[in-house]
Amino acid sequence: MSAIQLKQIHVNVQNKHILKGIDLTIEEGDFVTLLGPSGCGKTTLLRTIAGLQKLDEGTIVIAGKEVANGSMSFHMDPAKRGVSLVFQSYALWPHMTVFDNVAFGLQIRKLGKPEIRQCVMASLDKMRIPELADRYPGELSGGQQQRVAIARAIVTSPEILLLDEPLSNLDAKLRTEMRAELKRLHGELGTTIVYVTHDQQEAMTMSTKVAVFFGGELVQVDTPRELYRHPKTLQVAEFMGSGDHKLNQVEGICRNSGNECYIRTPLGDFRVAEEDGDPDRGVVMTLKPEDIVLHEKRKEGLIPVKVKDVHPSGAESLIRIDYGDVQLTARILGDPEFEPGQLLYAEIREDRINMYDKQTGCRLEPVTFYIKPAMEELQR
């Protein structure tokens, strides 16, 4: 049985159409991340699943039970949905100790004192903070408060844990630590987790599946690997390749010749299968910096490039290179002693190339072969 089924969810907030027909099925034990730029509707969807936001159309089924139905104006009480929500702000009660904060959900269920003690301590153990039980939130660091907030959410053994950017208030080091903790916790508890973030790396590290949103619409739901390798649209590719992950984009022309299309780009020619005989059009080829390997010695199949500049950042370096008029960025491990103007030879990992229709932004597939520029062309 699926843990959560969302069908055609539409949500308006103050007359603004925020969620526009979301269909998403989340399986039991999945760690699904809702990923997208600020304002795309991730939090609204999480709140809708939790029951804190009413939907206008569509249905939500949790563990086989319908909990919301737009056409029938049915919205089950949040407390009855079997989900637990952790907010970005930890929302701990300042006048209560850590123990009491975590125990609260059990106390209102009228459990006996020994049972409460056992559950609270087990939950604090899982978050590796049993020694903080008697402290007050004001005496804790941000990371510790976040652990308490998660301990409070898991103490009632919810079937589903909803987390809204829970790490965004932490510094970089703590964030990395907490990512590992959440992944461990998911492995240990087997709980279904729905996690909201706008941080691609966070999504890639922890999730079993990532759902990418833009403007209230779901664009791609895939495993992190598939999302990384084959973004479905240029917009997704650009979003995944933003920040330090600068995506290389090279424009080309796609010419149709019956059943196949030939794509000509400055980096070589490609063939893609064509289904609907579209006319000639512009395409964008994308390639990640880590999919360009730089060599100092010339070899067959490599492309001669000139170093423009080098940006070392300790463990890795970004090298901007020019091939004729085309500027590319390569990412390599370490801190190489390349000089601006130096001639190098680039190996393009052709299996990592993606092609998109420039106008629609949709991915063209599959690239059936790649003809590299002729050697004499390479001499320029």
Ligand SMILES: Nc1ncnc2c1ncn2[C@@H]1O[C@H](COP(=O)(O)OP(=O)(O)OP(=O)(O)O)[C@@H](O)[C@H]1O
């Ligand atoms: N209470 C509200 N009143 C008016 N507009 C709202 C309200 N809540 C959300 N919105 C709007 O709904 C849209 C989606 O907001 P939401 O918080 O779901 O986005 P998000 O993807 O989670 O963004 P972020 O990553 O910045 O939290 C935004 O345009 C926001 O301005």
